[in-house]
Amino acid sequence: MPKVLISDKMDPKAAQIFRERGVEVDEITGKTPDELKAMIGQYDGLAIRSSTKVTKEILDAATNLKVVGRAGIGVDNVDIPSASAKGVVVMNTPFGNSITTAEHAIALMFALARDLPEADKSTQAGKWEKNRFMGVEVTGKTLGLIGAGNIGSIVADRALGLKMKVIAYDPFLTPERALEMGVEKMTLDDLLLRADFITLHTPLTDQTRNILSAENLAKTKKGVRIINCARGGLIDEAALKAGLDSGHIGGAALDVFVQEPAKESPLFNTPNFISTPHLGASTNEAQVNVAIQVAEQMADFLVSGGVTNALNVPSLSAEEAPRLKPYMALAEKLGSLIGQLAHGEIARVSIHSEGAAAELNQKPIVSAVLAGFLRVHSDTVNMVNAPFLAKERGMEVREVRNEKEGDYHTLLRVSVKTADGERSVAGTLFSNTQPRLVELFGIKVEADLVGNMLYVVNEDAPGFIGRLGTTLGEAGVNIGTFHLGRRDTGGEAVLLLSIDDEVTPELIATVRALPGVKTAMALKF
Numbered sequence: 001m002p003k004v005l006i007s008d009k010m011d012p013k014a015a016q017i018f019r020e021r022g023v024e025v026d027e028i029t030g031k032t033p034d035e036l037k038a039m040i041g042q043y044d045g046l047a048i049r050s051s052t053k054v055t056k057e058i059l060d061a062a063t064n065l066k067v068v069g070r071a072g073i074g075v076d077n078v079d080i081p082s083a084s085a086k087g088v089v090v091m092n093t094p095f096g097n098s099i100t101t102a103e104h105a106i107a108l109m110f111a112l113a114r115d116l117p118e119a120d121k122s123t124q125a126g127k128w129e130k131n132r133f134m135g136v137e138v139t140g141k142t143l144g145l146i147g148a149g150n151i152g153s154i155v156a157d158r159a160l161g162l163k164m165k166v167i168a169y170d171p172f173l174t175p176e177r178a179l180e181m182g183v184e185k186m187t188l189d190d191l192l193l194r195a196d197f198i199t200l201h202t203p204l205t206d207q208t209r210n211i212l213s214a215e216n217l218a219k220t221k222k223g224v225r226i227i228n229c230a231r232g233g234l235i236d237e238a239a240l241k242a243g244l245d246s247g248h249i250g251g252a253a254l255d256v257f258v259q260e261p262a263k264e265s266p267l268f269n270t271p272n273f274i275s276t277p278h279l280g281a282s283t284n285e286a287q288v289n290v291a292i293q294v295a296e297q298m299a300d301f302l303v304s305g306g307v308t309n310a311l312n313v314p315s316l317s318a319e320e321a322p323r324l325k326p327y328m329a330l331a332e333k334l335g336s337l338i339g340q341l342a343h344g345e346i347a348r349v350s351i352h353s354e355g356a357a358a359e360l361n362q363k364p365i366v367s368a369v370l371a372g373f374l375r376v377h378s379d380t381v382n383m384v385n386a387p388f389l390a391k392e393r394g395m396e397v398r399e400v401r402n403e404k405e406g407d408y409h410t411l412l413r414v415s416v417k418t419a420d421g422e423r424s425v426a427g428t429l430f431s432n433t434q435p436r437l438v439e440l441f442g443i444k445v446e447a448d449l450v451g452n453m454l455y456v457v458n459e460d461a462p463g464f465i466g467r468l469g470t471t472l473g474e475a476g477v478n479i480g481t482f483h484l485g486r487r488d489t490g491g492e493a494v495l496l497l498s499i500d501d502e503v504t505p506e507l508i509a510t511v512r513a514l515p516g517v518k519t520a521m522a523l524k525f
Contacts, residue, residue: 003023006029008048008051008071010287014071023045023302038061041061041062044067046069048071048077054079059082066088066089066302067301070090070091078090091294091301093289093309101151104276106158108255109138112272115135115272139163139164141196141197142166142194144167144191145169145201146201151201152202155199156181156183167184174347196225197224197227200212200228203378208231210234214239217236228256240252244270245271251273254276331368332368333427334412335372336449337372338373341423341425343418345419346395348397349370350414351400351414352401353365354402354405354412355411357412358401358402370390370397373416409428410429411426411438412428414426435448437483443486445483454503454508457519458517459493460491477507479497480499482495
């Protein structure tokens with residue numbers, strides 16, 4: 001009988017479902033990392049919420065562990081690469097608390113519009129300051145959504161019911177999907193200029209970190225009210241405080257902070273600022289939903305091998321898995337690469353397989369490409385739900401097979417259609433197991449896509465590589481591997497360097513300042 005540990009407080013229905021499905025379960029919460037490390041070896045599954053940190057050390061001690069189930073969306077507390085290396089499936093429940101989080105955003109919008117927290121404190125202090133609290137109606141106002149995925153679309157639906165005008169910024173939102181939602185799609189700059197209220201519904205990635213920076217906050221309409229129930233780090237908190245103090249920002253409500261628990265913050269006690277302690281998923285219904293879902297998913301996996309909402313494996317039969325595994329690794333890396341490099345609205349994703357790759361089951365390969373591509377912008381994407389999310393966002397997905405071999409025995413090509421045209425990357429397998437990039441935007445370049453990488457496009461001119469190497473050396477950066485390609489002599493060249501440490505914004509700025517550099521950015525795999 002499989003055995004599961006529930007290490008965080010969870011609704012009792014989770015344990016009940018495990019037992020009903022033939023899984024032995026222990027509910028032991030509040031353990032220290034050392035205590036958990038000492039006991040985890042006897043369990044096949046670990047069910048968690050946000051308190052338990054599933055680190056590499058815990059995973060190394062988990063000699064029998066097969067699956068980690070997170071009752072909720074975020075998996076920041078799980079070392080997914082280490083889990084994958086150990087062969088441990090990591091699952092989450094990405095849709096269990098969507099309505100709850102959306103409703104909390106709407107609640108904070110109302111609280112800002114009518115200054116409810118301060119009005120409550122004043123009234124209970126016996127002041128009866130009726131003329132002090134002059135609020136605004138939400139009816140007829142413009143709500144700007146930054147992120148129009150699952151939760152954002154629910155907020156849009158509720159806001160439209162309140163007779164608001166809803167505008168949205170989301171690189172993956174197509175005009176057709178926007179029309180279906182009843183929102184107007186626009187650029188971030190246009191949204192900032194027009195919105196009376198702004199609410200964020202996007203994960204924290206390199207692309208979205210400080211999306212409301214000091215520069216972008218300065219572009220907003222005077223008196224704008226801002227709500228964040230998504231992730232801490234999407235807003236520059238110091239710039240937000242400055243905007244509130246100056247009166248440019250009319251109000252802000254945060255449910256999430258850069259540092260949590262937020263026992264201290266410069267925003268605290270700032271006029272027109274409301275805060276809640278990460279309550280987005282804190283309703284009875286949501287807690288029950290995610291507990292039931294994670295128990296059902298983990299039990300299905302442990303008893304029958306079914307895989308649902310897994311973040312690091314696709315749905316596969318036992319017979320297909322060994323042959324498809326290296327192809328899916330290649331597909332996910334190519335998807336991630338083009339997802340990090342392609343900018344603007346993505347209307348179409350094409351997956352072209354040649355040679356031996358064309359003979360395989362394409363569904364897991366396509367799912368792996370979409371998961372790598374969309375995961376750059378969303379931490380809820382996995383190989384199971386990636387096709388659904390792509391369809392929900394109105395993205396066209398094309399699959400092309402060509403069993404005839406070209407330059408390589410087997411090849412995968414991933415192309416995206418953007419406003420700038422078609423962009424593509426291609427890769428193959430060395431020794432039938434090792435994923436390798438062989439073409440980048442029409443330039444032949446062979447590279448392993450691993451860890452932290454520096455991507456540079458530069459003019460092909462003598463001395464550039466030396467200047468780059470000197471710059472990196474002076475910055476204390478150690479190069480792991482160095483890959484170079486070019487279109488033609490004296491034309492455009494591409495460099496891909498693997499770096500031992502994280503590629504910092506300061507390093508990117510330094511490289512971009514070198515003569516001849518057209519583009520420089522960080523990549524992560």
